[in-house]
Amino acid sequence: MQKIDDTEITPEIVKEHGLTPEEYERIVGAMGRAPNYTELGIYSVMWSEHCSYKSSRFHLKKLPTEAPWVICGPGENAGVIDIGDDQAVIFKMESHNHPSYIEPYQGAATGVGGILRDVFTMGARPVANLNALRFGEPNHPKTKHLLAGVVEGVGGYGNCVGVPTVGGETNFDPSYNGNILVNAMTVGIADKDKIFYCAAAGVGNPVVYVGSKTGRDGIHGATMASAEFTEDSEEKRPTVQVGDPFTEKLLIEACLELMDTDAIIAIQDMGAAGLTSSSVEMASKGGVGFELNLDKVPQREENMTPYEMCLSESQERMLMVLKPGREAMAQAIFEKWELDFAVIGEITDTGKLTLTFGGEIVGDMPINSLVDDAPEYERPYVATPKREVADVPAANDLNKAVIDLIGGPHLCSRRWIWEQYDHMVMGDTIQRPGGDAAVVRVHGTDKALAICTDVTPRYCFADPVEGGRQAVAETWRNITAVGGTPLAITNCLNFGNPERTDIMGQFVGCLEGMAEACRALDYPIVSGNVSLYNETNGSGILPTPAIGGVGVMADSSKMATIDFKRAGDVVLLLGETKNELGSSLYQRELFADDEQNPSAPPHVDLALERRTGDFVRTFIESGQVDTCHDLSDGGLIAALADMAIAGGMGVNVTVENDLPLHATLFSETQARYLIAASAEVAGAIRKKANEAGIPAAVLGATGGKRLRVNDGAVDITMNKLTKAHAGWMPNFMANAS
Amino acid sequence: MKSAVIVFPGSNCDRDMAVALEKVTGVKPTMVWHQDHDFDAVDFIALPGGFSYGDYLRCGAMSARSNVMTEVVKRAAGGVPTLGICNGFQVLTETGLLPGALMRNAGLHFVCKDVKLSVENADTLFTADYMEGEEILVPVAHHDGNYFADDDTLDELEDEGRVAFRYLMDVNGSQRGIAGITNARGNILGMMPHPERMIEPALGGSHGRKLFTSIMNRLG
Numbered sequence: 001m002q003k004i005d006d007t008e009i010t011p012e013i014v015k016e017h018g019l020t021p022e023e024y025e026r027i028v029g030a031m032g033r034a035p036n037y038t039e040l041g042i043y044s045v046m047w048s049e050h051c052s053y054k055s056s057r058f059h060l061k062k063l064p065t066e067a068p069w070v071i072c073g074p075g076e077n078a079g080v081i082d083i084g085d086d087q088a089v090i091f092k093m094e095s096h097n098h099p100s101y102i103e104p105y106q107g108a109a110t111g112v113g114g115i116l117r118d119v120f121t122m123g124a125r126p127v128a129n130l131n132a133l134r135f136g137e138p139n140h141p142k143t144k145h146l147l148a149g150v151v152e153g154v155g156g157y158g159n160c161v162g163v164p165t166v167g168g169e170t171n172f173d174p175s176y177n178g179n180i181l182v183n184a185m186t187v188g189i190a191d192k193d194k195i196f197y198c199a200a201a202g203v204g205n206p207v208v209y210v211g212s213k214t215g216r217d218g219i220h221g222a223t224m225a226s227a228e229f230t231e232d233s234e235e236k237r238p239t240v241q242v243g244d245p246f247t248e249k250l251l252i253e254a255c256l257e258l259m260d261t262d263a264i265i266a267i268q269d270m271g272a273a274g275l276t277s278s279s280v281e282m283a284s285k286g287g288v289g290f291e292l293n294l295d296k297v298p299q300r301e302e303n304m305t306p307y308e309m310c311l312s313e314s315q316e317r318m319l320m321v322l323k324p325g326r327e328a329m330a331q332a333i334f335e336k337w338e339l340d341f342a343v344i345g346e347i348t349d350t351g352k353l354t355l356t357f358g359g360e361i362v363g364d365m366p367i368n369s370l371v372d373d374a375p376e377y378e379r380p381y382v383a384t385p386k387r388e389v390a391d392v393p394a395a396n397d398l399n400k401a402v403i404d405l406i407g408g409p410h411l412c413s414r415r416w417i418w419e420q421y422d423h424m425v426m427g428d429t430i431q432r433p434g435g436d437a438a439v440v441r442v443h444g445t446d447k448a449l450a451i452c453t454d455v456t457p458r459y460c461f462a463d464p465v466e467g468g469r470q471a472v473a474e475t476w477r478n479i480t481a482v483g484g485t486p487l488a489i490t491n492c493l494n495f496g497n498p499e500r501t502d503i504m505g506q507f508v509g510c511l512e513g514m515a516e517a518c519r520a521l522d523y524p525i526v527s528g529n530v531s532l533y534n535e536t537n538g539s540g541i542l543p544t545p546a547i548g549g550v551g552v553m554a555d556s557s558k559m560a561t562i563d564f565k566r567a568g569d570v571v572l573l574l575g576e577t578k579n580e581l582g583s584s585l586y587q588r589e590l591f592a593d594d595e596q597n598p599s600a601p602p603h604v605d606l607a608l609e610r611r612t613g614d615f616v617r618t619f620i621e622s623g624q625v626d627t628c629h630d631l632s633d634g635g636l637i638a639a640l641a642d643m644a645i646a647g648g649m650g651v652n653v654t655v656e657n658d659l660p661l662h663a664t665l666f667s668e669t670q671a672r673y674l675i676a677a678s679a680e681v682a683g684a685i686r687k688k689a690n691e692a693g694i695p696a697a698v699l700g701a702t703g704g705k706r707l708r709v710n711d712g713a714v715d716i717t718m719n720k721l722t723k724a725h726a727g728w729m730p731n732f733m734a735n736a737s
Numbered sequence: 738m739k740s741a742v743i744v745f746p747g748s749n750c751d752r753d754m755a756v757a758l759e760k761v762t763g764v765k766p767t768m769v770w771h772q773d774h775d776f777d778a779v780d781f782i783a784l785p786g787g788f789s790y791g792d793y794l795r796c797g798a799m800s801a802r803s804n805v806m807t808e809v810v811k812r813a814a815g816g817v818p819t820l821g822i823c824n825g826f827q828v829l830t831e832t833g834l835l836p837g838a839l840m841r842n843a844g845l846h847f848v849c850k851d852v853k854l855s856v857e858n859a860d861t862l863f864t865a866d867y868m869e870g871e872e873i874l875v876p877v878a879h880h881d882g883n884y885f886a887d888d889d890t891l892d893e894l895e896d897e898g899r900v901a902f903r904y905l906m907d908v909n910g911s912q913r914g915i916a917g918i919t920n921a922r923g924n925i926l927g928m929m930p931h932p933e934r935m936i937e938p939a940l941g942g943s944h945g946r947k948l949f950t951s952i953m954n955r956l957g
Contacts, residue, residue, distance in 0.1 A: 159849075159880075162749025420846050424934050427933070430939045
């Protein structure tokens, strides 16, 4: 029997929906009457932090989002950029943090599923997945379990859907002990003239539901994502959705098949807040109303109420507006793929979202009030205080320091993770995980995309502005290091409780730094997601604005990789090394920096960053350089070790400058690259670098079976180094539950 | 050489297989939908990798009972050269065209990496362009590639030269390191590794090419 939930609205019910009394009054004002229970549920998700960006909108407006190659910036399902040849790249990154902590496998899996839908809903075939993961400290009792489950979930979904998972990053820090971060990114390719948007149009046109049936899973997911965690958060397990990658695969193929026709006017995936947010979004963008008959919604469970149907976050569902008369043709495509297809309503000129159920109107809300009347908070903030520059001491034993870092949780090989991901399916992954950026060929061409994700949360904590700059600059550098021209970024802004002034200060600072970097590097933000309230019992995470960068290279045969390729190549360092050990991995791991009062991180000189990167890229593009690595965590010695390990070949270098050796080796000064090339090419690069005013130093040569610095000041066999690098994670994860 | 690639719901290496066939043989294969009862006469049938029917029930179990497989089984049993890679191999064992079963990897994880194989029998339709004992590098990408059969079956496979490829490292716990086997008649090959992913240096190597040239050179 159908039933309408007529629960009475009390202050407790309002509170349970994550709304303040003031916000409730605002709803009453917007509607001109008190909402019923279904309507309250709909307002609560539409006005949740997750859907409305009420704490972040004011600041997000400051981010640069335009460039001549940007086709569509933030505001749609994903960002779209022009890559020439009438093709476009569509991409976005999104968080699935809270669900992944509660239920790591399904949380991570549905995170991947959700971001895939954001991309193919715009007409792109997804060609690459990446993920930026943050876990608590390795010895925390939950870390292994969460890491194992998240990796299994990311792989379980991505492998089945058949989109290669080509890159990402994994960090550990105690601040994530009770609140891990799972940020998933998808990149797709579409024809430039076949991009689909969500703005509904045409009064009387059919509103069509396709994909999986609606169940009771995920109700209030968006609300959960907008609140702090407490000890009883694990009781929220039922709010975590369950993914079915097989259905997603069918949905991708069916949608792309229908997109090949001219039947679709508008299309939108049902993500957070499901049917509600997708219909409101489509109607709002199109300036129209929607009338939906909830009896027509395909249902997986019996006796679902309108409230449940509207708030369900069941996965693998899409909403479309079709041209009239195309329903039968569209239905045939979805039936071929064995997916549900139902006309559930039509477009109206009322400007309202009208819901009927069992012949009665069960909800009737002005669309603009659900979107435009959502509160916007300019929350008070206190800027993070400036930090002192640190004087970080020398390690007693440099060899041990190198092994501890390379063979430790932060710099060790992530092979254990990415071998569980199919990173080759689709046959265009030409640079696999483990390098600076993944490179995926544009199918059937010589062109390729370079893609990566980066952020250094410890820098963001110490100095949000520098950290924001650095996160953007590092993706730019990583794309450059493989030979790509960086074009645009997406972001996933993970922060603690914005109602705390210090957290809000971190948010504002990071955005300021990001905006500066985007402008300086001509590298706009085209899509993104904000995840606030990443706290457990009042303890916030490190500010983590994860950046996903996308670049393009015209001739992928000229791509560079990090591995040393020939013995006798000259190793050249581009960029100046300063004594910048503050908030470095070296300091943090070996000298336990004061966690609450960290030292100043490296400064990012954006003009220098751009000049150095543009310089390096020309030599890769011209085919003169095929071996390049940027310097980041762990500094020069970590980059040398990476290149040697990847190439299975030693290296012998001598560094000469005014710094103490430990600073030269571990300083994390930005805007630096290592190149290995023939003596002739290296000589030519050095000459041009001098002309261009870019510091360039010949460090030594590749070859042998040892990593050697300054006649043995560091001297480690490749065997030992490689074992340390390869061993940490498999050893750590052995016997994980 | 006219070939067909069978597409199940959830297949995801169908395009990779088609690209490899076209690149190596110069002829585009026909893509055949799982619901079709019949399809044009072809010289060669390929069952691609992926997660047909979401791997629900058992990998390959539902595909083995699809409309198109009734026809494929008929033709393969009649001698039409048939190749199953990864999920395609699982489908072939589920139909009974090849003996044994593919169980969950011994390590319990999905594994995607390049693995060393030896060509155990270079005197088959699928391996003739390789040398006997040749060591090749081809990727695997599977969760259920742990080949199992009883000892008698394994002995029979070995005695009849039907082990086409063997892992040179422990990948998934397969009995006797078996990576690929043929049927008694020699017209059906099932293997877990993906030769279609190793057909050009940009992808990491070309060691998979000879599998396709072998078929082409034999079939013309």
